[in-house]
Amino acid sequence: MGTILIENGAVLTDEGWLEPGYVWVVGERIETVGAGKAPAEICDQAGEIISAGYCAVLPGLVNAHTHLSQTFMRGLAGGRPLIAWLKDLIWPLQNAITPEELHLAALLGLVENLRCGTTEVVNHHKVIPTIAHTDAVCEAATAIGLRTTIARSWSDRGANRESPALIMADLERLFDQWHASERLNIANGPIALWRCSADMLLRSRELAQKHGSYTHFHVSESLDEVQMSLDDTGLRPVTWLDSIDLLGPDTQVVHAVWVDDSEIDLLARAGAPVIHCPVSNAVLGSGIAPLAKLQSQGVSVRLGTDGPASNDTQDIWESLKAALNFARIKTLDATALSPMEALRLAMGAEALVPGAPADLIIVNLNHPRAMPVHNIDSALALSTHGSDVDTVLVAGQIMMRDRQVLVLDEAALLAECRQAVNSLRKRAGLN
Numbered sequence: 001m002g003t004i005l006i007e008n009g010a011v012l013t014d015e016g017w018l019e020p021g022y023v024w025v026v027g028e029r030i031e032t033v034g035a036g037k038a039p040a041e042i043c044d045q046a047g048e049i050i051s052a053g054y055c056a057v058l059p060g061l062v063n064a065h066t067h068l069s070q071t072f073m074r075g076l077a078g079g080r081p082l083i084a085w086l087k088d089l090i091w092p093l094q095n096a097i098t099p100e101e102l103h104l105a106a107l108l109g110l111v112e113n114l115r116c117g118t119t120e121v122v123n124h125h126k127v128i129p130t131i132a133h134t135d136a137v138c139e140a141a142t143a144i145g146l147r148t149t150i151a152r153s154w155s156d157r158g159a160n161r162e163s164p165a166l167i168m169a170d171l172e173r174l175f176d177q178w179h180a181s182e183r184l185n186i187a188n189g190p191i192a193l194w195r196c197s198a199d200m201l202l203r204s205r206e207l208a209q210k211h212g213s214y215t216h217f218h219v220s221e222s223l224d225e226v227q228m229s230l231d232d233t234g235l236r237p238v239t240w241l242d243s244i245d246l247l248g249p250d251t252q253v254v255h256a257v258w259v260d261d262s263e264i265d266l267l268a269r270a271g272a273p274v275i276h277c278p279v280s281n282a283v284l285g286s287g288i289a290p291l292a293k294l295q296s297q298g299v300s301v302r303l304g305t306d307g308p309a310s311n312d313t314q315d316i317w318e319s320l321k322a323a324l325n326f327a328r329i330k331t332l333d334a335t336a337l338s339p340m341e342a343l344r345l346a347m348g349a350e351a352l353v354p355g356a357p358a359d360l361i362i363v364n365l366n367h368p369r370a371m372p373v374h375n376i377d378s379a380l381a382l383s384t385h386g387s388d389v390d391t392v393l394v395a396g397q398i399m400m401r402d403r404q405v406l407v408l409d410e411a412a413l414l415a416e417c418r419q420a421v422n423s424l425r426k427r428a429g430l431n
């Protein structure tokens with residue numbers, strides 16, 4: 001079993017920061033976390049010793065919503081609102097991408113997440129799904145080794161719809177073939193309420209529940225969507241979800257930008273988590289989600305970057321800072337959301353504790369943007385970029401060390417991606 005000693009860093013524990021402290025990793029788990037120097041018997045046993053001087057050592061971050069298929073589509077929002085952006089750019093590219101190109105896009109997106117200190121990614125898998133396309137992403141996730149959930153998207157209404165039988169069969173296949181395989185999980189990912197029937201939402205959720213998984217969907221991202229729901233059902237989106245009994249701890253509501261007080265109350269009572277994507281919501285001009293209100297009503301909130309086509313990066317630190325700043329703009333209150341509260345939206349755990357999986361990151365604070373470090377929480381939440389993440393461990397495996405990605409040949413991947421994007425653009429008619 002591998003052993004790693006991380007020493008000399010500021011270590012986040014359940015009692016606050018230890019400065020300095022050490023973390024002792026045995027196999028896949030954290031064995032000990034302590035203040036000061038590690039005892040001699042630990043130093044003697046350590047297979048690897050990582051010095052974290054002038055660094056913070058904290059739990060790995062979770063990117064709770066992205067679309068890895070869009071990694072080849074970044075930089076294309078072009079000032080369009082949500083629906084026009086989908087129809088003019090995203091759907092033509094999604095329809096043209098091959099499984100081989102998607103495999104490369106997923107690898108690239110996962111490496112970018114890894115570089116930013118993300119140890120767990122929820123990928124809302126959003127292309128015209130063939131078995132080969134979906135499997136290409138599952139294979140990429142397995143190759144990189146970040147904890148990844150693939151929420152298989154689908155729509156049974158409108159453009160690019162699939163038949164209910166096909167959707168259910170493919171979900172069943174994915175659960176059987178890929179779910180709970182080491183660091184990969186499968187979830188149900190209805191694309192958005194306006195493109196899914198009530199019957200299929202209920203049936204697919206039941207299937208996910210049967211496999212111990214969850215449902216993950218876009219809800220109330222833009223005002224247009226709310227209007228479509230009102231025209232279609234006479235109810236606002238979250239109220240409609242409640243009316244068909246489709247809200248619970250296993251239904252992740254992505255965005256929730258346009259939810260009124262009664263809808264926030266419904267989310268809280270159902271225990272339905274919200275995934276907040278503030279940078280994407282700004283890029284598409286969708287609005288600012290009522291984060292402070294959601295939290296004060298007891299709704300659990302996680303952070304997502306959303307896909308590179310609407311962000312344009314996978315840097316969860318940008319989303320973390322945007323969440324903090326937007327919460328203050330929305331409430332006109334400079335005390336809304338402290339730096340540590342913002343960090344907790346992104347961290348996979350509240351602290352590094354013995355017995356927990358060794359999913360952790362080492363963040364460099366020894367650079368001009370962070371200096372002087374009066375307060376570690378502020379230095380992390382307000383001054384840190386993804387490029388400051390120095391080292392990443394997932395389940396005790398060193399995935400990146402001293403900014404060197406160890407899980408694949410990054411230079412070769414970049415070269416392959418450059419070539420693949422050129423041919424995709426031509427095929428999608430975007431040249």
Ligand SMILES: [Zn+2]
Binds near residue numbers: 065066067124306307
């Ligand atoms: Zn999205």
